[in-house]
Amino acid sequence: MGDLEIRSAVSDDVPAIVAMLADDPLGAQRESPDDLGPYLAALERLSADPNQHVVVAVRQGRVVGTLQLTIIPGLSRRGATRSIIEGVRIHADERGSGLGTQLIEWAIDTSREQGCQLVQLTSDRTRSDAHRFYERLGFTASHTGFKLQL
Template identity: 70%
Template sequence: MTTTSGSAGTPAETPAADLTVRRARAEDVPAIVAMLADDALGATRETPSDLAPYRAAFERIDADPHQHLVVAEIDGRAVGTLHLTIIPGLSRRGSTRSLIEAVRVHTDLRGSGLGTRLIEWAVAESRRQESVLVQLTSDATRVEAHRFYERLGFQASHLGFKMPLT
């Protein structure tokens, strides 16, 4: 997949041959946090200036075999990320399911197809892990993201609830 680069808001080049999706490493934390903070919603809840809580969280994630925090890398640069959790369960006849969260693409590559590649990786990994379904959450304000997920075959199926504990 190659797209042409242009002005702001126009997709940049993302040659498929140059893209690698790999397990995140500790040195990727600053780039991941920067991507998490780089939108209107993330800017209100992330603090890239203080990486200590993110580094502690990374250690917990990295130690858990059911957690797959990955980065998409082009030419050694982290340009996308997602977090895939494999959830064994008793429901659905003891089925395993997968949960995709924190999907982000670097600003200059949004619209390039990189997000699709990340989701395709997550779906393939979910199949490899013998999950019977893949689900994801997306904030209600992320209308464009909802259209993106629907184009990839996801269906809006649940109403979500949150309870802040802090």
């Protein structure tokens, strides 16, 4: 990975993570970079759960990418454990550099180490570039997803 470090996120990383989450049309509608309280509380909860991995990619001391990996034991698929990749974001300056591939490969490798038989993720249907990216990495668009706002 050269000068790239992938490590667990800490509270000091939250401003950079939230800025990346908000740096696109969808994220701009959902995120609140001016109020970091809920994000800090969420990171504290996530950090206490061994099945949650919020990581950042750091290059030259700067947070340039992030994702969340969740490990889910299950009964279906003969008791398979799966992982879900969420919140993948790459800093605008780093897009196209291969960093996204490195982060997803980290998530896949970690999923294997955790005994997962399946890695899954969702991507908003408007993110066609992201869909092509995930397909290049071997993911298939095999399901239709549904969400219910609470």
